[in-house]
Amino acid sequence: xxxxxxxxxxxxxxxxxxxxxxxxxxxxxxxxxxxxxxxxxxxxxxxxxxxxxxxxxxxxxxxxxxxxxxxxxxxxxxxxxxxxxxxxxxxxxxxxxxxxxxxxxxxxxxxxxxxxxxxxxxxxxxxxxxxxxxxxxxxxxxxxxxxxxxxxxxxxxxxxxxxxxxxxxxxxxxxxxxxxxxxxxxxxxxxxxxxxxxxxxxxxxxxxxxxxxxxxxxxxxxxxxxxxxxx
Amino acid sequence: xxxxxxxxxxxxxxxxxxxxxxxxxxxxxxxxxxxxxxxxxxxxxxxxxxxxxxxxxxxxxxxxxxxxxxxxxxxxxxxxxxxxxxxxxxxxxxxxxxxxxxxxxxxxxxxxxxxxxxxxxxxxxxxxxxxxxxxxxxxxxxxxxxxxxxxxxxxxxxxxxxxxxxxxxxxxxxxxxxxxxxxxxxxxxxxxxxxxxxxxxxxxxxxxxxxxxxxxxxxxxxxxxxxxxxx
Numbered sequence: 001x002x003x004x005x006x007x008x009x010x011x012x013x014x015x016x017x018x019x020x021x022x023x024x025x026x027x028x029x030x031x032x033x034x035x036x037x038x039x040x041x042x043x044x045x046x047x048x049x050x051x052x053x054x055x056x057x058x059x060x061x062x063x064x065x066x067x068x069x070x071x072x073x074x075x076x077x078x079x080x081x082x083x084x085x086x087x088x089x090x091x092x093x094x095x096x097x098x099x100x101x102x103x104x105x106x107x108x109x110x111x112x113x114x115x116x117x118x119x120x121x122x123x124x125x126x127x128x129x130x131x132x133x134x135x136x137x138x139x140x141x142x143x144x145x146x147x148x149x150x151x152x153x154x155x156x157x158x159x160x161x162x163x164x165x166x167x168x169x170x171x172x173x174x175x176x177x178x179x180x181x182x183x184x185x186x187x188x189x190x191x192x193x194x195x196x197x198x199x200x201x202x203x204x205x206x207x208x209x210x211x212x213x214x215x216x217x218x219x220x221x222x223x224x225x226x227x228x229x230x231x
Numbered sequence: 232x233x234x235x236x237x238x239x240x241x242x243x244x245x246x247x248x249x250x251x252x253x254x255x256x257x258x259x260x261x262x263x264x265x266x267x268x269x270x271x272x273x274x275x276x277x278x279x280x281x282x283x284x285x286x287x288x289x290x291x292x293x294x295x296x297x298x299x300x301x302x303x304x305x306x307x308x309x310x311x312x313x314x315x316x317x318x319x320x321x322x323x324x325x326x327x328x329x330x331x332x333x334x335x336x337x338x339x340x341x342x343x344x345x346x347x348x349x350x351x352x353x354x355x356x357x358x359x360x361x362x363x364x365x366x367x368x369x370x371x372x373x374x375x376x377x378x379x380x381x382x383x384x385x386x387x388x389x390x391x392x393x394x395x396x397x398x399x400x401x402x403x404x405x406x407x408x409x410x411x412x413x414x415x416x417x418x419x420x421x422x423x424x425x426x427x428x429x430x431x432x433x434x435x436x437x438x439x440x441x442x443x444x445x446x447x448x449x450x451x452x453x454x455x456x457x458x459x460x461x462x
Binding site for chain 2: 007008009010011012013014017018019020021022023024025026027028029031035048050051052054055056057059060061062063065066067068069070071072075086089090093094102105107120126129131132133134135136138139141142145146148149150152153154156157158159160164166167168169170176177178179180183186187194195196197198199201203204205208209211212214217218219220221222223224
């Protein structure tokens with residue numbers, strides 16, 4: 001039955017201060033690897049972060065996500081070892097000059113942060129036919145990423161840094177966290193309070209890559225078309 | 232060379248009002264299909280939405296996104312036809328009772344909204360080896376989804392609704408928007424001002440699916456483990 005408590009209601013634009021706060025979260029969020037403080041994150045704060053994630057949009061309201069907190073020292077040691085192995089493999093893929101810079105970058109805070117969180121996507125949730133997922137099977141993964149981004153923005157507002165670690169062999173994470181076959185580890189996050197953040201993305205500060213000019217990325221009506229003129 | 236203007240700076244938690252504003256954007260954002268007003272969105276507002284998207288986290292600072300605004304009537308008619316064809320295919324996949332409900336749901340606002348926006352992922356940006364993408368090739372798609380979610384939250388703060396349309400055959404979108412082979416259409420969004428929003432997700436209001444109990448989705452240290460006890 002339709003839930004009448006969820007009907008349409010007036011929805012105004014945010015006032016100036018509230019709008020600024022949303023943009024501040026978006027613009028000052030940083031991927032954190034080295035600035036974690038050891039202070040524990042209280043349960044009520046962790047629950048607010050999860051609530052933010054759980055209110056992400058999801059295809060067909062599928063809500064395909066699960067949240068696995070990782071705290072046990074043994075588990076984190078294994079995750080850290082899995083990262084170290086994959087990161088050594090990764091370093092070999094860069095040419096000499098980049099390899100040297102790569103090796104100086106700290107790309108995770110698995111043991112330094114007080115808690116880790118793996119956000120997964122259950123590809124079977126909601127059964128074989130999910131509204132909106134009929135023509136693009138990856139939309140459940142996309143929904144899960146929306147949850148991750150909500151959580152990272154809420155974390156910024158709470159004074160908590162998040163670092164997304166993606167350098168793992170999938171099989172290692174699956175084994176360590178005992179994931180079923182139909183569950184995909186979408187994001188492995190290190191979470192902890194921070195007192196300082198980089199003012200620009202750390203990879204930009206460290207000279208790895210520059211921010212692209214936004215206007216070069218915008219087209220009109222078709223790929224490559226700039227305001228009515230073909231590029 | 233390192234950019235010294237991007238060094239570490241003090242980063243405090245947001246004050247109560249600012250924190251509330253971030254959660255308000257997250258909790259009151261809705262996927263919009265029917266509430267669009269015809270009023271044009273000014274260019275400076277569209278540019279703020281793009282700036283929010285462009286400040287999403289991206290793997291290896293790859294920034295793999297492009298933004299294609301779709302306004303031309305002819306293009307939107309073709310997109311609308313592509314949706315109608317795919318949606319008819321989708322309806323056939325549901326069993327009788329669900330099929331009836333499915334057919335009553337409005338799942339797009341392609342022509343009703345004043346502007347559409349396709350956000351794409353260029354899988355070749357940054358060359359063959361991208362930091363952080365060495366072991367999971369899909370992290371560029373995930374980065375693009377982070378940009379989409381940033382944009383949708385900024386839109387909520389601006390009083391603009393966004394509706395993500397995912398019921399298309401990939402080949403149709405590629406042809407209509409002239410996408411190169413290496414570019415993936417991640418999100419097709421309808422954008423427009425709204426004066427009303429559903430207080431709960433529309434699919435919940437319409438009786439399609441209920442919100443899951445968040446606590447059932449949380450595990451500790453491994454899949455299925457509830458606070459130290461196996462489920």
